[in-house]
Amino acid sequence: MHEGNKEWNISLLHTLFSDDDCRKITQLPTSIFQREDELFWWPSKLGEYSVKFGYWLGRLGHLEEAESQLTDDDREIWRVVWCSHRPPKLNYFVWKACRGNLVVKELLQHRHIAPDGVCGCCRSEIESVNHALFECAYAKDIWDGSDFVDILIDAPNSSFKTTLLWLSRKLDPIQLTRLLAMAWATWFCRNKRIFANASLSVKYVAVGFVKNVLDYKGYAQKVFNKVSGANPSFASRWNCPPVGMIKINVDAHLAAAGYIGLGAVSRDHHGSLIVDSVRKVSGVWEVDLAEAAAIRYGMQVVVRLGFRKAWVKSDY
Structure with a gap:
């Protein structure tokens, strides 16, 4: 200008x-x-x-x-990874596996940190992400006894991302969530074995991981959904016992460290809290046995307080 x-x-x-x-x-x-x-x-x-x-x-x-620069497959896989019905920690684990960022020997060798890429558990194959989660002899303790053994044999194994995309087209969302929770449990137990020299029951830990992951959706809906009105959302769903009786809500938690957590909450017919209690028991139990122990524990607590008539509610 x-x-x-x-x-x-x-x-x-x-x-x-x-x-x-x-x-x-x-x-x-x-x-x-x-x-x-x-x-x-x-x-x-x-x-x-x-x-x-x-x-x-x-x-x-x-x-x-x-x-x-994303392809259609890229967009599809990221929708699979960031599923809102799964715990964020599980989604983050799956995202890292898709990106190839899980710390396996193959990656460490590529970065010149480890002298070789041989698997630290089976010591017979290169430790890739797919090998660590699905193909290693240690991982097969989970998969050989599961519903997914046949489909994993047919799945492509060039990378975890390719495997996940293929599985997402073959399984429904609940089945895929169960499979990913089991893969997460495999990774957890594997790290405990390699770095802490801890020998955990892989199948037992997998049961706990799957239960917690599947329970997450219901938990998230209760915690994060907006509540209309002054009363909390659980008030419309909790059924009061008859007059003169109490209601005991019990639950069990299967911890990966080799113990079971038992919990019980007792209320009267007005919904008022009478007692809540928790207990930790060492052992490796099946889910039904742990839930039965929680029921027994809840009843023992109220009997010690002098109550003789009670309803018991468990989520199993």
Whole structure:
């Protein structure tokens, strides 16, 4: 622009731009105020540049570029990974496995941290993510006795991401969640064996992981859903016992460390709390035995308090 009257310098424009660009530029209205031009950083409301705005602008551009390069399979697999009905920790584990970021010997050798990539458990194959979770002799203690043994034989094994995408098209969401919870339990037990020299019952730990993962959806709905009205949401679902009786709600938790947690909550016919109690028992039990022990424990507590008539409610 001319410095004096702030009009477009046509000759300079034609030396810098094409005729079509010059025509579009000259159609832009110029300011009627005789002010000096200033640099204005458009992402900021005040027009001032900051490192924060520069970082997020660069980050946004990077994300948009990455998004444009995603294939249909990529978009499908990320929808499978970030399922809202599974615990965030499980989704994060699956995401790391898809990205190839689980710390297996193959990765450590690639980064020149480990001298070789041989599996630390079976010591016969390269320890890839798929090998650690599905193919290792230690992992097969879980899969050989499960409903997924046949489908895992047919699944492609070039990478965990490829395997997961294939499985997501063969299994319903509940089955896929169970399989991923078992893979998570396999990874947990494997790390305990290698780094803590702990020998855990893989099948037992898998049962606890699957139960906790499947219970997450109901728990999340109770905790995170908005409650309408002044009364909490559980009040409309909890059924009071008859007058003169108490109701005992019991539950059992199968912990991976080799113990069982028993819990009981007792209320009267008004819904008022009488007693709540917990107990930890060492051992490795099946789910039905643990739930039966929780029922027995809850009844023992109320009997010691002098109650003789009670309803017992378990989620098993």
